[in-house]
Structures are given as structure tokens and as C-alpha cells.
Amino acid sequence: MRNSTKLIILTVVAIICILLYGFYDIKGGFDYAFPRRMMRVGAMVITGFAIAYSTVVFQTITHNRILTPSVMGLDSMFEVVQTLIFFFAGSISIWVVNQYLNFAASIVAMVLFALILYRFLFRADKHPIYLLLLIGMILGTFLGSLVSFLQVLIDPVEYLSLQSRLFASFTNIKVELLYISIGILLLAFAYGYRIMGQLDVMSLGRENAINLGINYDRLVLNVLILSSVLIATSTALVGPITFFGLIVANLSYQFLVTYKHSVLILGAGLISVIALVGGQFIVEHIFEMNTTLSVIINFVGGIYFIYLLLKESRAAG
Amino acid sequence: MIEIKGLTKRFGNKPVVEDVSIKIQPGAITSFIGPNGAGKSTLLSMVSRLLDADTGEVLLDKNDVKKWKSDEFAKRVSILKQANFLNVRLTIRELVSFGRYPYSKGRLTIEDEQSVDQAIEYMNLTDMQDKFLDELSGGQKQRAFIAMVIAQDTEYILLDEPLNNLDMKHSVQIMKILRKLVDDLGKTVVIVLHDINFASVYSDNIVALKNGRVVKDGPTNEIINSEALREIYDMNIPVQEQNGCRICVYFNSHS
Numbered sequence: 080m081r082n083s084t085k086l087i088i089l090t091v092v093a094i095i096c097i098l099l100y101g102f103y104d105i106k107g108g109f110d111y112a113f114p115r116r117m118m119r120v121g122a123m124v125i126t127g128f129a130i131a132y133s134t135v136v137f138q139t140i141t142h143n144r145i146l147t148p149s150v151m152g153l154d155s156m157f158e159v160v161q162t163l164i165f166f167f168a169g170s171i172s173i174w175v176v177n178q179y180l181n182f183a184a185s186i187v188a189m190v191l192f193a194l195i196l197y198r199f200l201f202r203a204d205k206h207p208i209y210l211l212l213l214i215g216m217i218l219g220t221f222l223g224s225l226v227s228f229l230q231v232l233i234d235p236v237e238y239l240s241l242q243s244r245l246f247a248s249f250t251n252i253k254v255e256l257l258y259i260s261i262g263i264l265l266l267a268f269a270y271g272y273r274i275m276g277q278l279d280v281m282s283l284g285r286e287n288a289i290n291l292g293i294n295y296d297r298l299v300l301n302v303l304i305l306s307s308v309l310i311a312t313s314t315a316l317v318g319p320i321t322f323f324g325l326i327v328a329n330l331s332y333q334f335l336v337t338y339k340h341s342v343l344i345l346g347a348g349l350i351s352v353i354a355l356v357g358g359q360f361i362v363e364h365i366f367e368m369n370t371t372l373s374v375i376i377n378f379v380g381g382i383y384f385i386y387l388l389l390k391e392s393r394a395a396g
Numbered sequence: 397m398i399e400i401k402g403l404t405k406r407f408g409n410k411p412v413v414e415d416v417s418i419k420i421q422p423g424a425i426t427s428f429i430g431p432n433g434a435g436k437s438t439l440l441s442m443v444s445r446l447l448d449a450d451t452g453e454v455l456l457d458k459n460d461v462k463k464w465k466s467d468e469f470a471k472r473v474s475i476l477k478q479a480n481f482l483n484v485r486l487t488i489r490e491l492v493s494f495g496r497y498p499y500s501k502g503r504l505t506i507e508d509e510q511s512v513d514q515a516i517e518y519m520n521l522t523d524m525q526d527k528f529l530d531e532l533s534g535g536q537k538q539r540a541f542i543a544m545v546i547a548q549d550t551e552y553i554l555l556d557e558p559l560n561n562l563d564m565k566h567s568v569q570i571m572k573i574l575r576k577l578v579d580d581l582g583k584t585v586v587i588v589l590h591d592i593n594f595a596s597v598y599s600d601n602i603v604a605l606k607n608g609r610v611v612k613d614g615p616t617n618e619i620i621n622s623e624a625l626r627e628i629y630d631m632n633i634p635v636q637e638q639n640g641c642r643i644c645v646y647f648n649s650h651s
């Protein structure tokens with residue numbers, strides 16, 4: 080099967096999922112339910128593409144297929160920022176009430192974190208991937224503990240309101256952020272369109288990329304900022320879903336065997352939409368809201384992550 | 397013209413390349429020779445900007461290579477590394493097409509396609525150009541990478557042990573192609589070789605490195621003699637003249 084055929088199939092399936100989610104079993108007023116459902120679909124499409132896009136480009140510039148920005152602790156950083164804000168400013172401060180300010184604070188912190196992490200980890204040439212993974216895990220655990228520690232000290236009412244922010248949810252999206260997210264995503268894709276060819280060359284490895292005239296350090300820096308902003312956007316919109324990027328990026332590599340980033344990113348984005356919208360449909364209509372999509376994603380994603388690790392270690396050994 | 401001035405590189409405290417100053421003669425083949433670990437690959441990496449020097453500089457047309465715009469530099473100088481490993485699955489043709497990236501930025505014109513055809517043809521890979529690299533033998537893969545560098549069509553071509561994995565026939569063929577690129581198209585080739593007989597027969601100049609320092613630098617006929625070779629390799633190597641070529645018979649020599 081050709082890649083264009085595969086992409087068409089993915090598009091059709093994604094559209095079916097969206098239609099199913101939009102129209103299936105609409106009770107009460109159509110005028111009430113339908114726009115709300117579409118708003119959620121919008122959030123899922125944005126999140127899906129943001130995570131897919133950021134994961135694929137991050138993995139290309141770091142020359143690996145296991146680590147993702149989220150796994151390396153970017154999601155934990157989001158929790159740290161939110162907890163610090165609640166801890167020092169409180170839930171009725173401008174930093175919480177004003178979504179845009181809150182959003183900006185998250186983005187700035189996450190980008191800085193990514194830059195520092197990169198400087199230490201990926202710059203010093205070739206650390207084995209397992210060491211990086213271990214450091215990412217330790218960092219994630221450390222930040223997680225910091226968060227728990229601060230949360231214990233927070234007023235219980237504040238804590239509840241913080242919790243709802245830290246837990247990924249597609250039914251409780253922040254509508255104010257929807258438009259700004261669309262804007263960011265469009266800008267990101269506009270930039271991406273210009274660097275698609277460079278990313279393709281980048282997948283040949285650092286040395287070939289430099290030989291072929293890529294300004295390596297600058298591209299790495301730009302893409303790192305790009306992927307952090309995208310992850311920050313999706314996290315601010317719906318909350319952290321750590322393993323999602325890993326799943327969709329790798330499914331895309333497996334399904335569309337190619338080096339072309341335009342194809343890989345589009346494929347990963349469509350797979351994301353199918354998984355999120357289809358998954359949310361199943362959660363709402365089959366599990367009847369007894370579980371949440373983020374729980375399922377992290378469960379399935381965790382298993383897939385272990386599978387990839389085992390596969391990698393077998394290939395290496 | 398490429399000029400190397402006082403180049404030094406340390407890994408940890410150990411100097412791996414130490415105060416190297418040489419000029420690469422344009423329009424000629426210059427071979428880098430020397431024992432394992434002498435610093436040949438490190439030197440080549442610094443010339444091609446893959447590695448930053450600690451002190452000293454490399455000048456291309458009197459400008460520091462680090463100051464060149466990346467894409468302009470890639471049209472002037474290309475490098476093939478000693479070991480090449482890819483994370484992605486590519487066919488030979490796709491790999492060679494990447495060689496045109498500095499010019500086409502990913503959108504190949506008809507002329508680009510022709511250069512790719514020609515480079516593949518040069519390396520005898522036309523019949524298998526649509527095979528994936530992971531389906532090839534070591535030597536076929538090596539030829540595919542050389543074809544990519546040839547498609548890049550730069551004035552300066554740096555090759556780190558390109559004869560790795562190649563049989564005698566293909567080794568000779570590649571050296572002849574390099575000779576042709578130099579003699580007919582005026583290119584400048586810098587090549588790391590371990591087989592000093594290839595260096596002796598095909599190169600114009602030889603630079604010998606040992607423990608990070610240049611121990612010999614000059615025209616080939618001044619360096620291929622037992623005395624100089626002893627200094628470089630610590631071996632007694634008899635040199636014989638055959639059909640006008642100097643051949644080093646090192647197979648049963650003692651140190």
C-alpha cells in the first residue's frame with residue numbers, strides 16, 4: 080500500500096470517529112449538546128496534533144525513538160509550575176484566574192526546563208539512551224515528590240482546585256485557551272512547513288546533517304523550543320497525558336515506513352485524533368464515564384513503552 | 397584553498413591532535429596516513445566542522461570554517477565519515493538524493509536527478525538503486541555513501557577510509573574515479589588511507605600523522621621510502637619499484 084493511500088484511510092477513519100462522537104445518541108437539545116461536543120473535538124484535534132508533532136520532531140533532533148518531551152519530565156514541570164502558583168499565590172490570584180497569564184507562565188517554565196535539560200543531556204554527545212531515560216525518570220520522580228510535598232502544605236480546598244488542573248480531562252477543557260491554542264498550532268505548522276526538508280536531513284544523524292549544510296545547533300534549539308511550546312499548549316489545554324506522544328509517534332513510524340516528516344507528522348496527528356476522539360467516544364458511551372481517557376491512554380501507553388524498551392534492548396544486545 | 401593553522405584538540409587531558417599546520421594543495425589528492433589513533437579522523441572532523449577545535453583554526457578561502465554559512469559551506473566541502481550508521485530505512489537512491497540537498501533543499505530538479513543518476517552509475521549501483529541499505533553488503537553500502545558524496549559535487553571532498561569493506565576491484569575503481577575527479581574536474585580530494593600502496597600509487601601529496609602530530613608532509617615520492625616509513629610506522633618496510641609505481645612490501649616486515 081502506498082503512503083498516500085494509508086494517509087487517506089487514516090483521514091477517513093478520523094472523520095468517522097469525529098462524526099460518531101458528534102452525532103451519536105444526542106439526547107436533550109441538539110443545539111445545546113452538539114456545539115459542546117464539537118468544542119471537545121476541537122480540543123482533541125489540537126491536542127492530538129500538538130503532541131504528535133512535538134514528539135516526532137523531538138525524536139528526530141535527539142536521534143531516538145523512545146524518549147519524548149513528556150517522558151523526559153516536561154509534564155512534571157507543568158505540575159510543578161501549577162503547584163508553585165497555587166502554593167505561593169493561591170487559587171484566586173491573577174496567576175490562576177487569568178488563564179492567559181497562567182498559560183504564559185507554564186510555557187516559559189517548560190521551555191526553560193527543556194533548554195537546560197538539553198544542554199546537560201543531549202549536548203554532551205553520546206550518552207546511552209538508557210542513562211538518559213533513567214535521568215528523565217529520576218527527574219520526573221523528583222519533581223513529582225516536590226509537587227506532593229508542596230501539596231500537603233496547601234489548604235485542602237485549594238488542593239482540590241489544583242487537582243482538577245493537574246488531571247487530564249477532555250470533558251473539562253479550558254475554552255478560553257482553545258483559540259490561542261489554534262493560533263499557536265498554526266504558527267508552529269507554518270514554521271514546520273519551512274523546516275520539513277531540514278528535519279528529513281536531520282534523520283540521517285548529526286554528521287550527515289552538518290555535511291549537508293544544516294545549521295545543526297540552531298535547528299536543534301529551534302525545534303526544542305517548538306516542541307516544548309506545543310507540549311505546553313496541549314498540557315495547558317487538557318492536562319498532562321504522558322505516554323500519548325510515544326504511542327502515536329511510534330505507530331506512525333511503523334505504519335508509514337518513510338523518512339519524510341511531512342508524512343510522519345501528518346500520520347501521527349491523524350492517529351492521535353483517532354485515538355483521542357475514538358477513545359473518548361468509547362469512554363463516554365461504553366464505559367459510561369466510569370473511567371477517563373487519560374487513564375486508559377497512560378495504561379496502554381505504559382505497556383507499549385515497556386514493549387518498545389524490550390524490543391530496543393533485544394536489537395542492541 | 398584549505399589551510400590548517402596550529403590546530404589542537406584534547407579529549408580530557410590527552411592531546412589527540414597537536415599543533416597541526418598544513419596547507420591542502422588545490423586540484424590534487426592528499427592522503428592522510430598514520431597508525432591507528434594517530435588523530436587522522438579527528439583532524440578531518442575539525443576541517444569539516446563536525447568537531448570544534450580547542451585552539452587553532454581551519455581556513456577555507458581565508459575564512460574560518462566556523463564563520464561560513466552552513467549551506468554555502470556544504471556546497472564547497474563534503475565529508476564521508478569512517479563509520480556510517482543510519483537510524484532510518486532508505487534506499488540507495490534516496491540516500492544519494494540527499495547529496496543534492498545543499499542545492500535543491502529537498503525538491504530535486506531534473507539536473508539534480510541527473511547528478512544522482514551519474515553518481516549511482518559511477519559507483520556501479522544502478523541495478524540495485526532501489527534496494528534498501530540494510531539489504532546490502534558492507535562494501536555495497538560503502539559505495540552508496542561514496543555516491544552520496546559524489547552527488548554533493550563539492551570542490552573539496554574529504555573521505556575517511558573510503559576503501560573500508562571494499563574488494564580490490566572496487567578499491568581500484570574508486571581510486572581511479574577520485575583521480576578522474578581531480579584531473580578532469582579540478583576537484584581537491586583529501587583521503588585517509590591505511591593501505592600505503594594506494595596512497596603511493598594514487599596520491600599527489602601525503603601527510604603522515606603520529607600521536608597527533610604531523611611527522612611528514614610533502615609530495616608522495618618524498619615520503620614513500622623506507623626511511624620515512626620507519627619514522628611513521630616504526631617498521632622496516634622495503635620499497636620496490638614496479639612499472640613506475642613505488643610499492644611497499646610490508647606484509648612480512650619486522651619492527
Ligand SMILES: Nc1ncnc2c1ncn2[C@@H]1O[C@H](COP(=O)(O)OP(=O)(O)OP(=O)(O)O)[C@@H](O)[C@H]1O
Pocket residue numbers: 407412430431432433434435436437438439478
Ligand atoms: N570522542 C572521543 N572521546 C575521547 N577520545 C577520543 C574520541 N575520539 C577519538 N578519541 C581518541 O583520539 C585518538 C585519535 O582518534 P582518531 O579517531 O582521530 O584516530 P585515527 O587516526 O582516525 O585512527 P584510525 O586509523 O584507527 O581510524 C584516539 O586515541 C582515540 O581514542
Ligand SMILES: [Mg+2]
Pocket residue numbers: 436437438478556
Ligand atoms: Mg580514523
